[in-house]
Amino acid sequence: xxxxxxxxxxxxxxxxxxxxxxxxxxxxxxxxxxxxxxxxxxxxxxxxxxxxxxxxxxxxxxxxxxxxxxxxxxxxxxxxxxxxxxxxxxxxxxxxxxxxxxxxxxxxxxxxxxxxxxxxxxxxxxxxxxxxxxxxxxxxxxxxxxxxxxxxxxxxxxxxxxxxxxxxxxxxxxxxxxxxxxxxxxxxxxxxxxxxxxxxxxxxxxxxxxxxxxxxxxxxxxxxxxxxxxxxxxxxxxxxxxxxxxxxxxxxxxxxxxxxxxxxxxxxxxxxxx
Amino acid sequence: xxxxxxxxxxxxxxxxxxxxxxxxxxxxxxxxxxxxxxxxxxxxxxxxxxxxxxxxxxxxxxxxxxxxxxxxxxxxxxxxxxxxxxxxxxxxxxxxxxxxxxxxxxxxxxxxxxxxxxxxxxxxxxxxxxxxxxxxxxxxxxxxxxxxxxxxxxxxxxxxxxxxxxxxxxxxxxxxxxxxxxxxxxxxxxxxxxxxxxxxxxxxxxxxxxxxxxxxxxxxxxxxxxxxxxxxxx
Numbered sequence: 001x002x003x004x005x006x007x008x009x010x011x012x013x014x015x016x017x018x019x020x021x022x023x024x025x026x027x028x029x030x031x032x033x034x035x036x037x038x039x040x041x042x043x044x045x046x047x048x049x050x051x052x053x054x055x056x057x058x059x060x061x062x063x064x065x066x067x068x069x070x071x072x073x074x075x076x077x078x079x080x081x082x083x084x085x086x087x088x089x090x091x092x093x094x095x096x097x098x099x100x101x102x103x104x105x106x107x108x109x110x111x112x113x114x115x116x117x118x119x120x121x122x123x124x125x126x127x128x129x130x131x132x133x134x135x136x137x138x139x140x141x142x143x144x145x146x147x148x149x150x151x152x153x154x155x156x157x158x159x160x161x162x163x164x165x166x167x168x169x170x171x172x173x174x175x176x177x178x179x180x181x182x183x184x185x186x187x188x189x190x191x192x193x194x195x196x197x198x199x200x201x202x203x204x205x206x207x208x209x210x211x212x213x214x215x216x217x218x219x220x221x222x223x224x225x226x227x228x229x230x231x232x233x234x235x236x237x238x239x240x241x242x243x244x245x246x247x248x249x250x251x252x253x254x255x256x257x258x259x260x261x262x263x264x265x266x267x268x269x270x271x272x273x274x
Numbered sequence: 275x276x277x278x279x280x281x282x283x284x285x286x287x288x289x290x291x292x293x294x295x296x297x298x299x300x301x302x303x304x305x306x307x308x309x310x311x312x313x314x315x316x317x318x319x320x321x322x323x324x325x326x327x328x329x330x331x332x333x334x335x336x337x338x339x340x341x342x343x344x345x346x347x348x349x350x351x352x353x354x355x356x357x358x359x360x361x362x363x364x365x366x367x368x369x370x371x372x373x374x375x376x377x378x379x380x381x382x383x384x385x386x387x388x389x390x391x392x393x394x395x396x397x398x399x400x401x402x403x404x405x406x407x408x409x410x411x412x413x414x415x416x417x418x419x420x421x422x423x424x425x426x427x428x429x430x431x432x433x434x435x436x437x438x439x440x441x442x443x444x445x446x447x448x449x450x451x452x453x454x455x456x457x458x459x460x461x462x463x464x465x466x467x468x469x470x471x472x473x474x475x476x477x478x479x480x481x482x483x484x485x486x487x488x489x490x491x492x493x494x495x496x497x498x499x500x501x502x503x504x505x506x507x508x
Contacts, residue, residue, distance in 0.1 A: 124391040131388035134288040135381075135429055216425060224392050231399040249400045249414055252407070 056082045060155050065201040071147035080147070083154040090157025091115050097168045101180050102238040109242060113232045118156070121225045122149045128220060132213040138206035148202045152195045159191035177237040178254075178261040184236065185226070192222050226250045287312060287381050288433070306373050313380035314341045316387030320422070321472075323390035327397040327415055328474030335482045339469045340386075344379045347462040348372060355454050362450045364442050374441075375454060378434040385426035393418060397473075408476035415473055431455055467492035 059067050060083075070079040095111025102110075130145045167187060174180050196218050203210055229235055230250040232243065248256075287309060321340030325332035355375055356368035366374070396418055401407040431451055438447035466472070468487045474480055 124395055127388040127391060128385075131284075131288070131384055134285060135385075135433070139285050213425070213429060220389070220392060224395060227395060227399055231395075247399050247401050247405070249396075249411065252410065 056086060057158055060086070060151065060158060064151060064155065064198045065205055067151050068148060068198070068202050068205055071151070072144060076147070080150060083150045087118070087150070087154040087157040088115065090154070090159075090161035091118050094157075094160040094164050094167070097164045097171055098184060098236055100168065101171045101174075101177075101236055102234075104238060105242070106234075106238060110235050113229075113235050117225060117228045117232055117235075118153055121221060121228050122153050124224055124228075125149075125217065125221045129217050132211075132217050133203065133206065133208060135213055136203060136208040136211045138203065138208035140206050144206075148198060151202075152198045155195045155198055156188075156191045159194055160187065163187050163191070176261050178257050181236045181254075181257065185229075188225065189222055192225070193218060284312070284384065287377060287384065302369075302373060306376065309373070309377045309380040310345075313344055313376065313383040316380070316383030316385070317341045317344055318387075319390040320383070320386035320393065323393040323397060324419065324473045325480075326394055327400075327411070328403050328471075329480040332471065332474050332480040335480070336472055339472070339482075341383070343462065343465055343469055344383060345376075346465055347458055348375045348379055350461050350465070351375070351454075351457050354457055358453050358457070359450055362453070363445060364438070364450060366441060370441070374434060374437055375458070377437065378430040381433055382423075382426040382430040385429050386422060389422045389425070393422065403474055403476045412473075412476060419473065427455075463492050467495070 056067070056079075067079065067083070070076065091114050092111045095114035096107070098114065099106040099108070099110030126146060126149050129149065130142055133140065133145060167183060170183050171180050174183075196215075199214055199218070200210060203214065227250050230248055230253045233239075233253070234244060286305070317340040318337045321336035321338070322333045324340070325334070325336030352368060352372045352375070356366065356371040359366045359371045393415075396415065400411040400414060403411070405411075434454070435447045435451045438450055439445075468483075470484050470487070471478065471481065
């Protein structure tokens, strides 16, 4: 692929290995890079390990900027396949945990709906992300922004998969659809917010500045995903139909579900599907 | 600075350098044409999504009316905007002022167009206009449109300030941008009122314009609403 000098990252200077007591080469780790809240994981790119040395999951978590850079080089198809595979696996894993609450048809329907929701939200929010990063000063092609959406979804999927055991414990213990549903919503929002580090890294790479618009985009993504999951309900509970055809705003649906659970204290019935 | 080929127009509008900076090689006519095309494309997409809650017809009508609203607002305000700019000390011709306003509207149209898929999702998934919960959807969509227009308007005004700064680097462009914003909001709100319906109201037909589109103003309507609720709450 021909790279636009404005859109492509500057070549990453590699760090010389630092000898240790056992004479094994190691690399200096940037302080705080593992922190979820790290503002710009790519801040210390010059301290980074060589691109090929990190496992894809490790690279996504610790050096999202490297993964974004890989999408722009000749190896991009392989990177994209890796990202998509990670995304599918992570989302399907979390979907299985969600489906385990009701069992039955939800064993396959919940993972399928989680995957569909993530993909559709990415597609729906992509145009606004493209325009917003352009307004932030990035001069990029649409496919590069699409790549960042893929990286974000893959990172969200990894976060979700890592929370899957915790969610499973509560899913198996709770009898209230609304409690389990709220838990999944909180986990999803936390993962989406944490994936903002990818967007920050991309903006840095594109020599753009983070603006209020890029923060607003995360909010748009979250609101879109909440409406999408409401549209694809039931995902947590069960219902006679695979899809409840009734059109509802997500807040109205939540209010009705909470009221229903408060009245009956029931779990997973058709009146309180989430 | 050369933008990636396929998106040079968009990058020119959204980028820092601005589309109408006083450049010796400035091709103002081409840039104006590009801005108008983006304005029409973006705002049509948003208009179509806006009207899609009610019916296909209203979606089509709103796709036509929203670009008309923006162009008409710029046109009606052109003279006043130009005069205000001169009064504020900017050496902008009427054409320059109009081009900067149109470019800002185009930018707002692009942002709105990029939000059209999100609006369309809500249109198709909240209760329909013929359902019992239609008014709740109506109010929700109203809030959604206000939020989208606020995002687009803010992005456009912020960018417009930068463009104005290019024309007169020694002046603070905030005052002129604010004056233009006030004028455009004042006139735009009225024209939007005249061009109703936008996303429809439960129980009302999907039509291109209301029966008497020039009967009354939005400000009179707000005044009546406030007066009625204050002095005659029954």
